[in-house]
Amino acid sequence: MEGDSSKTRFLTAIGHDMRQPLHALLLYLSALDRRVKDEETREILGKADRAAQSLASMIEALIQLARLDADRVEADVERVPLQGIFDALVANAPYATADATPLYVKSDPVLLDSIMQQLISNAARHGGGAAHVSATKVGQDVEITVRDSGPGIAPEDQERIFAEFIRLEGAPTSGLGIGLTVARKLATVLGHKIHVRSAPGEGAAFVIRAESA
Amino acid sequence: MICTAMSGARPLILLLEDDDASAEAMQIVLRDWGADVVHGADAEIVASTAGSRTSSALVIITDFHLPVADGVSAAKQLRKRATGARVLVLSGSLNNDARRAAKGAGYAFMPKPAPPRDIIAWLERAYATAE
Numbered sequence A: 001m002e003g004d005s006s007k008t009r010f011l012t013a014i015g016h017d018m019r020q021p022l023h024a025l026l027l028y029l030s031a032l033d034r035r036v037k038d039e040e041t042r043e044i045l046g047k048a049d050r051a052a053q054s055l056a057s058m059i060e061a062l063i064q065l066a067r068l069d070a071d072r073v074e075a076d077v078e079r080v081p082l083q084g085i086f087d088a089l090v091a092n093a094p095y096a097t098a099d100a101t102p103l104y105v106k107s108d109p110v111l112l113d114s115i116m117q118q119l120i121s122n123a124a125r126h127g128g129g130a131a132h133v134s135a136t137k138v139g140q141d142v143e144i145t146v147r148d149s150g151p152g153i154a155p156e157d158q159e160r161i162f163a164e165f166i167r168l169e170g171a172p173t174s175g176l177g178i179g180l181t182v183a184r185k186l187a188t189v190l191g192h193k194i195h196v197r198s199a200p201g202e203g204a205a206f207v208i209r210a211e212s213a
Numbered sequence B: 001m002i003c004t005a006m007s008g009a010r011p012l013i014l015l016l017e018d019d020d021a022s023a024e025a026m027q028i029v030l031r032d033w034g035a036d037v038v039h040g041a042d043a044e045i046v047a048s049t050a051g052s053r054t055s056s057a058l059v060i061i062t063d064f065h066l067p068v069a070d071g072v073s074a075a076k077q078l079r080k081r082a083t084g085a086r087v088l089v090l091s092g093s094l095n096n097d098a099r100r101a102a103k104g105a106g107y108a109f110m111p112k113p114a115p116p117r118d119i120i121a122w123l124e125r126a127y128a129t130a131e
Helices: A002-035 A039-069 A082-092 A109-126 A179-190 B020-033 B043-056 B071-079 B097-105 B116-128
Strands: A078-081 A096-098 A104-107 A131-138 A141-148 A193-198 A204-211 B012-016 B036-040 B059-063 B086-091 B108-111
Touching: A002 A039, A002 B020, A002 B116, A039 A109, A039 A179, A078 A082, A078 A109, A082 A096, A082 A109, A082 A131, A082 B116, A104 A109, A104 A141, A104 A204, A109 A131, A109 A141, A109 A179, A109 A204, A179 A193, A179 A204, B012 B020, B012 B043, B012 B071, B020 B036, B020 B059, B020 B116, B036 B043, B043 B071, B059 B071, B059 B116, B071 B086, B071 B097, B086 B097, B086 B116, B097 B108, B108 B116
Parallel strands: A096 A131, B012 B036, B012 B059, B059 B086, B086 B108
Antiparallel strands: A078 A104, A131 A141, A141 A204, A193 A204
């Protein structure tokens, strides 16, 4: 459709042009962080940094969604050590913890990292503010789990949450409501499966199932 | 918070970046980390500015889309003199060209915007394993 094509071109164009100043902004904030000693100013700076990272994450999700819808996301599949992915996630998300793992999967490290980032961002927003990541071998596959301690998801909503711009009743209004959509579409490109195991009051576990390598 | 403890001579970083703000901000972060930085928008400018020090560069950090040649080609050119330098390619490009070119050359790659702590973590590894 012409409208979809225009939308894709628009989003990819602004996405590309926005990445450069965002890259500079994150570097400038990091440089400021080293120079500020006053506690109150440091706290404000920390909030500015988180806001910039949140903006970067939203722009990234919008670009990913536009490119996924246009079938323009390509996977470069290789043997990916999960420990490297877990380490990078924990380093950049103070609210996330991860088990040590010796497991490898057949995946694209950049796209898998994007999926994991969307899942832990979802945990931060809707899952009680913390996420724990682990991996388990299941037959020929590996299950990567992002577990949160939020309010849980009712069975009737467990498929609906992967649709675009869906926000469950009572959920925080921050974010665009496309993170889980992007995560599932990226998983599909990679040939991975993604689903949620949850019950009200018991938190949620988002599970990516990928071929072991 | 990013910090590092460096001792001895400051390692040299060659930075190829044509975006003024990104170049300035990156230089501040790299100098805070403890490096000397030589910056330019292409390999010739950087090699000319660094002069005889080019050969002692610890790492080359380069944007992929540069005015004269792409970042991977520019890094290859610099590595003829900076033979021990590790290379990190950064790109805000939406397709996989930059990543594939970096991978094909055996260089590290990060998409922009790259978290500063990821860049520093990569630098720390390069510094720890420098020949």
